[in-house]
Amino acid sequence: MRRSELPMNKPTATVPAVPINQSVRHPALEARGLTKFFGEGQAKMTAVDQVEFVAHFGEMVFIVGPSGSGKTTFLSMVSGILRPDAGTVFVNGANIWNFEANALANFRLNTIGFVFQDYHLFPRLTTVENVAIPLILKEKDWDTSLAEAKKILTVVGLENRAEVPPYKLSGGEQQRVAIARAIIGNPDILVLDEPTASLDGDTGRMIISFVKKEILTANRCILIVTHDARINEFADRIVHMENGRITGFDKGTE
Ligand code: ADP
Ligand code: MG
Numbered sequence: 001m002r003r004s005e006l007p008m009n010k011p012t013a014t015v016p017a018v019p020i021n022q023s024v025r026h027p028a029l030e031a032r033g034l035t036k037f038f039g040e041g042q043a044k045m046t047a048v049d050q051v052e053f054v055a056h057f058g059e060m061v062f063i064v065g066p067s068g069s070g071k072t073t074f075l076s077m078v079s080g081i082l083r084p085d086a087g088t089v090f091v092n093g094a095n096i097w098n099f100e101a102n103a104l105a106n107f108r109l110n111t112i113g114f115v116f117q118d119y120h121l122f123p124r125l126t127t128v129e130n131v132a133i134p135l136i137l138k139e140k141d142w143d144t145s146l147a148e149a150k151k152i153l154t155v156v157g158l159e160n161r162a163e164v165p166p167y168k169l170s171g172g173e174q175q176r177v178a179i180a181r182a183i184i185g186n187p188d189i190l191v192l193d194e195p196t197a198s199l200d201g202d203t204g205r206m207i208i209s210f211v212k213k214e215i216l217t218a219n220r221c222i223l224i225v226t227h228d229a230r231i232n233e234f235a236d237r238i239v240h241m242e243n244g245r246i247t248g249f250d251k252g253t254e
Pocket of ligand 2: 071072073193
């Protein structure tokens with residue numbers, strides 16, 4: 001889906017005024033009153049509790065907090081994977097939780113790139129085939145998809161590993177394959193859940209430094225969930241989460 005086709009459900013009154021002759025630029029992503037419960041009755045708990053959050057294009061935002069504080073649940077809701085119980089998410093001004101099923105699937109495929117902690121690569125496919133999957137899902141033909149996947153592998157420095165199955169790659173290489181797959185559709189928003197948790201310190205820093213230099217652009221917003229303080233220096237902004245709530249913001253140190 002192109003941006004211009006996204007339904008604009010946001011009341012215009014909340015769009016900030018901009019000078020004449022400049023087009024309205026929405027924040028990349030806004031969470032409003034975002035809430036998720038799990039469990040029933042006595043066991044009911046609030047995983048994400050009325051979160052207000054805004055991220056802009058050109059920004060790399062870290063979300064940090066202890067295990068169980070609601071970070072993955074938050075990411076899942078902003079990525080169109082998990083429906084909130086209250087509140088919603090606006091991406092580029094469109095309320096994604098008002099989308100019908102097809103539009104939501106398109107949104108997940110075209111607007112969001114998601115990198116899971118443990119990569120989620122298919123062991124029976126080659127590296128280049130793994131990267132091509134989103135294009136195959138978009139019904140591009142096989143040869144075009146593989147050719148584009150090879151180009152993206154070059155971006156992440158793995159063009160020589162294209163025909164190798166991913167389990168023969170190192171952890172850092174597998175993470176780069178997962179990133180290549182997440183960006184092949186040119187997503188506006190890239191989301192990484194604990195991308196360095198399974199990597200040694202140096203590899204983790206190299207990956208995040210690479211993402212900041214090569215993947216972050218003025219037209220893209222990157223959210224990284226982490227509790228790895230070794231990479232904090234790469235954040236433009238750090239958001240602290242605790243018990244499902246945002247408890248504070250820091251400016252990054254770089
Ligand atoms: P984090 O990513 O910060 O470690 P999560 O978002 O995974 O935290 O989890 C937040 C809370 O919600 C935790 O208490 C967790 O046990 C609970 N939780 C997460 N997903 C589910 C689920 N599918 N069913 C029940 N409880 C869940
Ligand atoms: Mg998590």
